Amino acid sequence: MNLGLVITGTPPIEVSGIGLTEGFKALAPEILQCFGKKDLTLKEAQLLAQVSGYDYSQEKQFLVDAILHTDNDVRFLYPQSITEEIGLNQKKIVATWEKPIAVIAGEQDIAINYHYVKGLDFKNLWQQKIHFISNAGHAVILEQPDAFNDLVSQFIVDLDIFNN
Incomplete structure (x- = not known):
C-alpha cells in the first residue's frame, strides 16, 4: 500500500540527458x-x-x-x-500522482537544482513546499538527521490524517 513518498537527494526528472541537465547542477x-x-x-x-x-x-x-x-x-x-531514456518520466509521475509527496532538501546541496524542482508541477506536494534544512548539503539525512527525522515524522502523522 502506497501512502506517500519522501524524495531527497534526487530530483524528479524526465529520464533523458535533458532531464539530467535540468535537475542537477553542473x-x-x-x-x-x-x-x-x-x-x-x-x-x-x-x-x-x-x-x-x-x-x-x-x-x-x-x-x-x-x-x-x-x-x-x-x-x-x-x-x-x-x-538512454530507460525508465519512467518522474516529472510526469509527480504531476499526476494522487498521494502526498514530501521533498526534503539540504539548503547547501551542490548537486540538485532546486530552482528546477521548485518549478515542477506536483499534484500533491506536502504542505505545498519543498522543505529545506539549514546547515545541510546533498546528504541531508547524514548531516542533519534530527531535523530530517522530525520532518519525516510529521509527514507520517499527516499521512495518517490524509489516508483516514
Whole structure:
C-alpha cells in the first residue's frame, strides 16, 4: 500500500540527458568525469563523495568506502539508463500522482537544482513546499538527521490524517 513518498537527494526528472541537465547542477569537471565510471580509483571515489559532504575526515570516510563497494556495473548503468531514456518520466509521475509527496532538501546541496524542482508541477506536494534544512548539503539525512527525522515524522502523522 502506497501512502506517500519522501524524495531527497534526487530530483524528479524526465529520464533523458535533458532531464539530467535540468535537475542537477553542473559539478566540477573532475567530479563529472567520475560519474558513470565503472572502475574508480580511491581519488575518484573521494571526488564523488564530496557531493555528499566528504571532507577527507576519518568520520566521513564511510562515504568513500560506500562508493568503492558499490557494484561497478550499477555505477556505470545508472547514468547510462538515464541518457538512454530507460525508465519512467518522474516529472510526469509527480504531476499526476494522487498521494502526498514530501521533498526534503539540504539548503547547501551542490548537486540538485532546486530552482528546477521548485518549478515542477506536483499534484500533491506536502504542505505545498519543498522543505529545506539549514546547515545541510546533498546528504541531508547524514548531516542533519534530527531535523530530517522530525520532518519525516510529521509527514507520517499527516499521512495518517490524509489516508483516514
